[in-house]
Amino acid sequence: MMIKGTFLDEISHDIPHQNWGEEEWDRDFGYMRAADIENVILIRCGYRRWQTFPCEVLTAREGCYVPPVDLVDMFLRLSDKWGMMFWFGLYDSGKYWDMGDYVAEVEINKLVVDEAWRRYGHYRSFGGWYISQECSRRTGQIVELYAELGRHCKEASGGLPTMISPYIDGRKNLSQYDASTAREDSVTLDSHEKEWDAIFAGISGAVDIVAFQDGHVDYDELADFLRVNKRLADRYGLECWTNTETFDRDMPIKFLPIKWEKLRLKMSLAAEAGIENAITFEFSHFMSPQSAYRQAGHLYDRYIEYLKLK
Numbered sequence: 437m438m439i440k441g442t443f444l445d446e447i448s449h450d451i452p453h454q455n456w457g458e459e460e461w462d463r464d465f466g467y468m469r470a471a472d473i474e475n476v477i478l479i480r481c482g483y484r485r486w487q488t489f490p491c492e493v494l495t496a497r498e499g500c501y502v503p504p505v506d507l508v509d510m511f512l513r514l515s516d517k518w519g520m521m522f523w524f525g526l527y528d529s530g531k532y533w534d535m536g537d538y539v540a541e542v543e544i545n546k547l548v549v550d551e552a553w554r555r556y557g558h559y560r561s562f563g564g565w566y567i568s569q570e571c572s573r574r575t576g577q578i579v580e581l582y583a584e585l586g587r588h589c590k591e592a593s594g595g596l597p598t599m600i601s602p603y604i605d606g607r608k609n610l611s612q613y614d615a616s617t618a619r620e621d622s623v624t625l626d627s628h629e630k631e632w633d634a635i636f637a638g639i640s641g642a643v644d645i646v647a648f649q650d651g652h653v654d655y656d657e658l659a660d661f662l663r664v665n666k667r668l669a670d671r672y673g674l675e676c677w678t679n680t681e682t683f684d685r686d687m688p689i690k691f692l693p694i695k696w697e698k699l700r701l702k703m704s705l706a707a708e709a710g711i712e713n714a715i716t717f718e719f720s721h722f723m724s725p726q727s728a729y730r731q732a733g734h735l736y737d738r739y740i741e742y743l744k745l746k
Contacts, residue, residue, distance in 0.1 A: 437703035438743065439680065441475030441523075441715035442468060442723075446507050447483040451691065451721055454728050458510055464720050465518045471723075471739060476515060477523040477599070477715065480568040481508065481548065484530035489555070493547040494527060508552070512559040521563035523599060524552055526585065528568050538577035541569065546588050553592045564597040565589040567643070572605040572652075573623070574631040579638035586642030597644040601679045601715070604628060604652045604661055625657075629664045636672040647677035647715050650702050651685045658702065662709035677713040678706040682722040682735065693722040693731045696738040 445451055456464070468476070481488050487500045489508040494500040508524070515522040527548045532540035549565070556562055567585050571578045586598040605623040636646075648665050650658060662678065669676035680702050683691040703714060716723070725733040 437680075437707040437711070437714055438472060439703075439714045439716050439719075439739075440473060441477055441521075441713075442473055442719035443477045443479040443525075443715070443717045444511060445479050445718050445721065446488050446511075447480050447486050449483060451718075452728065454720065456720075457505075458514075460726060461510065462514055462517075463726060464724055465514045465520065467724055467726070467736065468719055469518050469520070471719075471736070472743065473520070473719065475521045475523060475563075475715065476511065477566050478508065478511065478525040479566070479717070480525045480528045481552065482527040484528075487527075489552075491527075491548060491551060493544070493551050497544065497547075498529065508556060512556055512561055515561035516559060520561060522559070522561045523564040523566045524549075524556070524562065525566040525568045533569055536576050538581045542581055542584050545585055549585075549589055549592050557593060562593075562596070564599060564644075565593070566599050566601070570600075570602055570649075572603045574635050579635055582635070582639045583642040586639060586644075590642070598642065599645040599647060600639075600643055601647045601649060601717075603649040625660055625664060628661065629668065632665070632668050633671075636668050636674060640672040640674065643674060645675045645677055647679040647713075649679045649681060649717070650706070651681040651683075655698070655701060655705075659705045659709060662706055662711060666709050666711055675713075676711055677715060678702075678711050680706065680714045680716050682716045682718065682732075691722075693727075693729050693735050696735055699735070699739075700742065 482494050482500060485500045487494050487503055489506045490502050495502055512522050526545045529541055529544060567582060569581060582600060589598050646669055653661055666676045680699065682694050682699060684694040706714060721727055722732050723736050725736050
């Protein structure tokens with residue numbers, strides 16, 4: 437099992453910003469390629485009023501702040517330079533989505549997708565779309581949201597692939613503002629399977645890749661959930677990847693780079709479940725030699741050693 441992609445967390449929600457410019461990002465892309473990472477996935481192009489590029493739609497309709505740097509253009513240029521595939525992450529309004537107004541969330545995102553493709557579709561590295569709205573259960577109109585946005589992304593770009601990265605409603609599914617590390621109630625394996633069976637049935641053909649986050653369940657439960665995810669994805673024609681988190685959910689300090697032993701265990705369990713590809717959240721904070729967290733560079737060293745054994 438190898439990590440073949442990473443999110444780019446440039447609209448930070450609960451991770452401290454590192455305030456990098458193009459020089460630091462260029463260096464980081466080099467570190468990624470040295471670790472055989474081939475895909476970079478913008479986790480979201482905007483969140484509430486913050487955005488990664490001067491989007492006319494978001495500035496006019498949502499009152500978003502105009503950024504000083506067009507990060508999407510920069511990431512695409514660096515992806516071209518380093519031979520990587522860039523996935524454009526959609527907009528999270530932080531209000532329509534949170535209030536359950538799925539129709540409004542879809543409509544604003546359709547306009548963002550159209551503008552993004554007009555601006556950046558000429559880059560050879562523009563390789564796919566990431567639908568950034570995360571979920572763990574079949575709540576509200578999540579099936580309709582994924583299906584409609586997935587189809588629109590494909591129609592706008594001539595069929596480029598789409599990806600989602602949901603999570604499991606496990607014991608570690610806690611708010612980042614909660615100092616505890618586990619809760620008593622969590623989804624059962626049977627309930628998870630039934631709900632995702634229904635979700636996959638509704639999004640088949642609109643979503644190509646599902647990469648479940650692997651950090652919300654205990655390590656001794658993970659293998660069973662991974663097998664269910666793989667079986668369901670195969671049933672409905674989706675590619676099943678794993679989002680192997682490189683940060684630790686087992687301590688009250690949220691969030692720090694994960695211990696190498698834990699990361700290796702999670703990757704091995706995914707491989708045993710028949711999953712071939714992994715992405716991570718996320719390289720630049722939790723695995724990069726130039727991260728603000730010193731232990732991230734040590735995790736990178738351990739991972740490079742692991743690659744050399746393959």
